[in-house]
Amino acid sequence: MVRVGLTPERLTLAGAEMADEAGFEQVTLSALARRFDVRVASLYSHVKNSHELRTRIALLALEELADLVAAAVAGRAGKDALIAFANAYRDYARAHPGRYDAARLRLDPQTAAASAGVRHAQMTRAILRGYDLTEPDQTHAVRMLGSVFHGYVSLEAAGGFSHTAVDAQESWAWTLESLDAMLRQRNTP
Template sequence: MARAGVTPHRLTTAAADLADEVGFDAISLAALARGLGVKDASLYSHVGSLKDLRTRVTLLALAELADRLSDAVAGLAGRDALLAFATTYRRYALEHPGRYTAMQQELDPGTAAGSAAPRHGELVRAVLRGYGLADPDQTDAARLVLSTVYGFLGLEAMGGFSHHPRDLETSFVRSMDAVDHALRHWAATRTSTPAQ
């Protein structure tokens, strides 16, 4: 029997905290048990496997970030909403690198559908409606926004910007200003694709 106080939620939160400390790929049931002061075997009354635990961390991170994004963009539109969305995303990734990595893991379709992942898409689309964009332009614009944010975060995480003294916060805001400009001047979708 697991030590009193070890619940599925506490276990998942502890695993997410551990992921932030050592990296998502480095979490293990043994390390988690040590951190909680219980025997490895006692964790199996709450979690089926390491894969199950990692899925739970992914779901937790998706929900946490969705809540933060929702709070950040509430009542905002246009550039203000875009910058709030992007800045909140970046801040979460910097504060919780293990959780952020967990969110990049692919979930099976049923699990993904029941998770907070669809809320992320709904939130970016809500930001884009402030620019008057509807599908299919909205989908293209959502891909631009997310690619810009993910790309910046990926390069920042691997130290890709460390060779230059320019402040990263300023560069990030300037990048989002460029996206804002693109969204405000979005051209209607072409009906044909460019020749190869």
């Protein structure tokens, strides 16, 4: 018998909360069933399997993050947009570490194309228009920014910057200033 109140959306949100609390890798149908005090079998009428649940959490995270980034960059351009964009990513990763990890889940091409991941790429390219980059430099810059933001956030979350006297926020600001300077320099003859 299906427990009253369980829906795919409720299970997805509970899985996302669990990911933030215990880590995305710890989200399983068994753990979720324990959270709702139901048998695992009762979840199968709402989600096919653990992969579907993990995909749903990834899609939720991508959507949440895209909404936050869009709000942060609205009305901004150039360096201000770049900094707002980067800070929105970092803030989301700090507030929702499990969801942030979920947003990195590899999606099949059809699911990825229909996800908010497309909005992330569009927003990144919109910010880069302020730097007048042409192809292939724009694609290189999209990949570079994603790599730098994700790398920094991941290292910071793992405690990688806690072993020096220099504050991680100071290094973050320096990194963003350097990215802006490099992007502006790309079109200087």
